[in-house]
Amino acid sequence: MADISLLAQAIDRGDMEKAVALTRAAAASGANPKDIIAKGLQAGMASVGEKFSSGEYFLPDMLMAARALKAALEVLKPMLEKTGIPTIGRVVIGTVEGDMHDIGKNVVATFLSGNGFEVFDLGLNVPVQKFVDEVKDKKPDILGMSALLTTTMPVFSKVIKALEQGGLRSSVKVIVGGAPVTQDYANYIGADGYAHDGGRAVPECRKLLGK
Amino acid sequence: MALTPKQQILAAARGQKLDKLPFGARIDVWYNYHSAHGTLPDKYKGWSQVDILRDQGAGVEVRFFAVTREEYRDMEVVETNDPPYITTEYRTPVGTVAKKEVFDTSEGPWIKYEMEKLFKSEKDYPVIKYVMEHTGAVANFEPYYKLREEVGEDGMVMTAAGGLWSPVQRVMREIIGYEQFFYELADRPARVEEMIEAVKDLERRKLRVGIECDLEIFNICANWSDDIQTPVFRKYFIPWFQEVSEFLHARGRLVMAHTDGEMRRLNRMFRETGIDIAEAITPAPQTLVSMKEFREQLGDGATIWGGIPSILFEPMYSDADFDAYIKNMFKEMAPGYRFIVGMGDNVPFDGDINRVGRVVELIDKYGRLPIQV
Numbered sequence: 006m007a008d009i010s011l012l013a014q015a016i017d018r019g020d021m022e023k024a025v026a027l028t029r030a031a032a033a034s035g036a037n038p039k040d041i042i043a044k045g046l047q048a049g050m051a052s053v054g055e056k057f058s059s060g061e062y063f064l065p066d067m068l069m070a071a072r073a074l075k076a077a078l079e080v081l082k083p084m085l086e087k088t089g090i091p092t093i094g095r096v097v098i099g100t101v102e103g104d105m106h107d108i109g110k111n112v113v114a115t116f117l118s119g120n121g122f123e124v125f126d127l128g129l130n131v132p133v134q135k136f137v138d139e140v141k142d143k144k145p146d147i148l149g150m151s152a153l154l155t156t157t158m159p160v161f162s163k164v165i166k167a168l169e170q171g172g173l174r175s176s177v178k179v180i181v182g183g184a185p186v187t188q189d190y191a192n193y194i195g196a197d198g199y200a201h202d203g204g205r206a207v208p209e210c211r212k213l214l215g216k
Numbered sequence: 217m218a219l220t221p222k223q224q225i226l227a228a229a230r231g232q233k234l235d236k237l238p239f240g241a242r243i244d245v246w247y248n249y250h251s252a253h254g255t256l257p258d259k260y261k262g263w264s265q266v267d268i269l270r271d272q273g274a275g276v277e278v279r280f281f282a283v284t285r286e287e288y289r290d291m292e293v294v295e296t297n298d299p300p301y302i303t304t305e306y307r308t309p310v311g312t313v314a315k316k317e318v319f320d321t322s323e324g325p326w327i328k329y330e331m332e333k334l335f336k337s338e339k340d341y342p343v344i345k346y347v348m349e350h351t352g353a354v355a356n357f358e359p360y361y362k363l364r365e366e367v368g369e370d371g372m373v374m375t376a377a378g379g380l381w382s383p384v385q386r387v388m389r390e391i392i393g394y395e396q397f398f399y400e401l402a403d404r405p406a407r408v409e410e411m412i413e414a415v416k417d418l419e420r421r422k423l424r425v426g427i428e429c430d431l432e433i434f435n436i437c438a439n440w441s442d443d444i445q446t447p448v449f450r451k452y453f454i455p456w457f458q459e460v461s462e463f464l465h466a467r468g469r470l471v472m473a474h475t476d477g478e479m480r481r482l483n484r485m486f487r488e489t490g491i492d493i494a495e496a497i498t499p500a501p502q503t504l505v506s507m508k509e510f511r512e513q514l515g516d517g518a519t520i521w522g523g524i525p526s527i528l529f530e531p532m533y534s535d536a537d538f539d540a541y542i543k544n545m546f547k548e549m550a551p552g553y554r555f556i557v558g559m560g561d562n563v564p565f566d567g568d569i570n571r572v573g574r575v576v577e578l579i580d581k582y583g584r585l586p587i588q589v
Contacts, residue, residue, distance in 0.1 A: 060481055063445035065398040072399065105318065105329035108394050108443060155526050155564030156249060184441075184477065185527055185564075187501045193532040201504065202478075 009036065009045040012077070016049025017056075019069025021076050024049075028077040038084045039091055043121075046074050050119035051207070057116075058204035064112055067203065071115040092123040094214045097139045098149035099127030101160035106153035109183055112203035113149060120207045122147075136164045140173050147198075147210055152183040161186075162194045178213040182206065220369035221275030226432060228556045229470050229493050229519045237546070237583035239557040240371055240521060241274040241572050242496075249565035257569065266367055268569065273576040276371025277558060282378055283360050283429040284353040284422045291350055301331065308350070311343040335392040335400075341407045344391060348414035353378065353422040357429045364431075374435055374472070374495070377426025382437035383415035384452040385444070391415075394443070401448070412452060423463060433470040433493065436460050441477020446485070454488050461490030476522070476561040478503045483513035497522030498560030499545075508548040511555075521556040523549070524575065529567025538571055542578045551586030 009031055015023040024046075031041045053070045056062035078090065096117055100110045107129040118124040125143050127135060140148055148168075152158045161181050168174040180198035181191050191199035198213050200206035219227060224238035247265040250256040260268050269276045292307040305314040316332035334344055364373045379386050387408065388397040401408050426434070436457065444453065461471045475486070476496035483505065486494060494514055499507045502525035510520060523545050528538055549555045557575060 063481070064443045065401075065445040065448070068395055068398050069402060105331070111395065155530075155562070155567075156245065158564075159566065185502055185525075187527055189501060190527060190530070190532065 009041060010048075012041065012045030013049035013052065016046055016070050016073050016077070017052045019066060019073050021069070021073040024073040024077045025080055028080045032081065032084065038081045039088075041081060042078070042090065046077055047119070047121050050074060050116070054116055054120065054204040054207050056204075058202065064108075064203075067112065067115065071119050074119050090123075091121065093121045093216050094147060094210065095123045095125070095143060095145040096147045096149055096210065097125045097127065097136070097143050097145040098151070099131035099136065100129035100151045100153075101157050101164070102130055102132050103160065104152050104154055104157040105129055106151075106183075109153065109203070110149075110151035113151065113182065113200070113206045116203040116207050117149075117210060122207075122210065133160065133163050133167050137167045137171050137173065140168060140177050141171070145177055146214055147178045147180055149180050149182070149206070149210075151181070152186060155185045158183070158185060158190065161196065165195055180206070180209060180213065221371050222367075222369045225275060225372050225521075225556055226470075228554060229433065229472075229521075231517075231519065231554055233553055233585070235585055237552055237555060237557050237579050237585065237587075239275045239575060239579055240277040241269055241272070241563075241575070242277040242279070242559045242561065243269060243563045243569065243572065244279060245526075245562040246565055246567055246569060260569075264366070266370070269572065270370055272569070272572040274572050276367050278363065278367060278371070278373050280360050280363050280373050280375040281380060282376045282422070282426070283355065283357050283431065284378055284425045285356040286418075287352045287354050288347075289350050289352060291347065302328070303332075306334075306343070306347045308343055308346045310346045311339070313340050313343045313347065330390060330393075333391060333393045333396070335396070338404065338407070341404075341411060344411060345414045348411075348418050351418055353418070353425045355425055355428065360429065360431070372433065373431075374433065375431060376435040377429075378419045378422030380438045382453060382456055383419050384412055384448070384456065385437065385439075386415050387412050388444075398445075416456060419460075423460065427464075427467055427469075431469070433472050434460075434464050435472045435474060435495070436464075436491070438474040439477060440473060440475040440479060440482055442479065442481045443477070444482065446481055449482060449485060454485065457489035457491055461492075465490070472521075474561070478505075479510070480504050483510065486513075486518060487515050491518070493519045493521055493556075495521040496559065496561035498525050499523060501525065502527050502560065506548060507545050511549060516554065519554040519556065520549070522558045522560040523555070524558065525560045526562050526564050526567065529563050529571050531566065531568065535571075535574065538574060539578060542575060543582055546578075546582050546587050547589050549587065550589045552583070553585065557583070 012027040098114050114124050114126045178197040181196045182200045188199045198209045200209045225240050228238050294305045296303045300318050303316045313334050315334045317328045319328045464471050470492045472493040472495050473491050474496050475494045476498050497520050
């Protein structure tokens with residue numbers, strides 16, 4: 006039986022070739038694909054998230070880990086065709102209207118998908134109505150919004166109000182982030198959560214879902 | 217005779233001791249937004265941002281992008297305007313590359329973002345190298361001089377010899393794109409390094425032109441933050457900063473970086489760069505670093521310019537909150553030398569402009585140097 010903890014280490018180190026080889030070996034030895042994902046891939050990403058938040062790792066470390074995870078998941082895909090990849094929650098995410106910055110949002114999306122969330126990334130410069138439509142359509146557990154500019158932060162409020170008007174607010178948790186955004190600001194606009202960075206977004210989203 | 221605001225800022229930047237904290241305030245985000253939308257307060261309708269800052273009693277910090285501009289040879293540069301997008305094609309003998317940009321008016325009409333980067337795939341490396349090698353630098357001093365004349369002794373026009381970014385950042389953010397840059401650096405390091413060297417050579421050409429302009433402070437890099445990985449910063453950024461700092465110091469100029477991001481992990485390396493001024497320093501609650509930590513980590517050899525996170529100007533913070541923050545910041549920065557009070561990095565569009573004047577009053581009351589704790 007392959008040692009799945011080595012797979013977690015390979016993800017942690019962003020070693021794509023090793024992650025793919027270990028995933029193949031684990032699958033060939035008969036390990037349950039869901040275990041490979043939970044104990045290998047997601048455990049590795051969780052470690053990356055912790056090290057990122059503590060200051061040991063940087064965004065590129067996370068990018069390399071995410072790339073390794075994605076390649077390893079490709080190996081498992083045929084085995085998961087019937088059941089799909091197990092998820093712990095659905096997230097719709099995007100950068101708000103008027104804002105063309107997406108690095109932070111991409112990082113959060115990558116961390117979330119690497120940690121077992123199903124993520125629908127709407128991209129950048131997302132109109133208010135698009136967020137509302139996607140919440141209606143995708144029925145996510147969480148709506149994540151990002152803004153890098155103080156000029157675009159107020160769009161968070163507009164989306165929250167539009168969700169209220171559409172009768173959707175109670176069906177979805179709203180989490181916000183971005184360089185100028187603070188916990189105080191998130192509280193002020195009535196968001197449910199705030200994350201300073203991608204590493205912190207994962208535990209915050211888990212907390213919002215009670216998982 | 218009392219020093220002018222400009223003299224105060226320059227003195228603090230040079231490490232000279234003053235008797236009161238200098239203040240260089242930046243409001244262009246607020247100003248550009250309200251000018252573009254016709255929503256300046258009645259009192260300030262038709263005013264320039266420099267005059268508004270004078271009215272608030274603050275020292276002026278205004279931006280001018282660069283005292284050089286790029287000029288192309290042996291290639292055709294074709295710009296197609298399809299609002300809000302502008303596509304620029306660089307047609308060279310070794311191939312064509314293109315970028316697509318969009319102008320964003322939310323902070324004023326002058327910020328543009330690349331929706332499509334110049335670099336798309338490995339085949340673009342030689343073309344981009346050709347573009348960089350066949351781009352020259354020509355003087356663009358007059359608009360800078362005009363703005364400097366407008367500001368006069370009331371503050372500083374901050375500008376650069378060349379690009380907004382340092383060469384590595386230009387490759388990382390503008391040419392390849394952040395995420396792809398790190399994948400390329402992992403997969404094809406030699407090609408990325410070759411591109412960085414080509415951009416460095418272009419920036420050296422700009423420096424040789426820009427040094428003929430008599431500006432006192434050169435901004436050599438904008439928008440630092442922790443998303444620049446430490447090893448990458450150490451290997452590619454620091455040697456460049458050292459080279460440029462040495463060049464500028466030898467000619468009696470000061471060197472500045474616009475360090476307005478999350479600096480938790482880059483702060484300690486700042487000391488190795490040779491840069492004199494860390495500008496637009498943005499502390500907690502907007503980042504994870506307090507002003508006290510900034511002072512300790514950047515060391516006594518660096519001048520800190522900034523300290524007021526833009527979010528403090530938002531209506532969610534009361535005047536009492538604002539005052540308490542400023543007073544505490546002064547204490548954290550005691551004794552207060554090598555510190556220029558400023559924004560991290562601007563007044564937001566819905567910020568209270570009169571808080572600029574509040575800072576002036578608080579400096580008068582509590583900003584006498586040395587600050588006693």
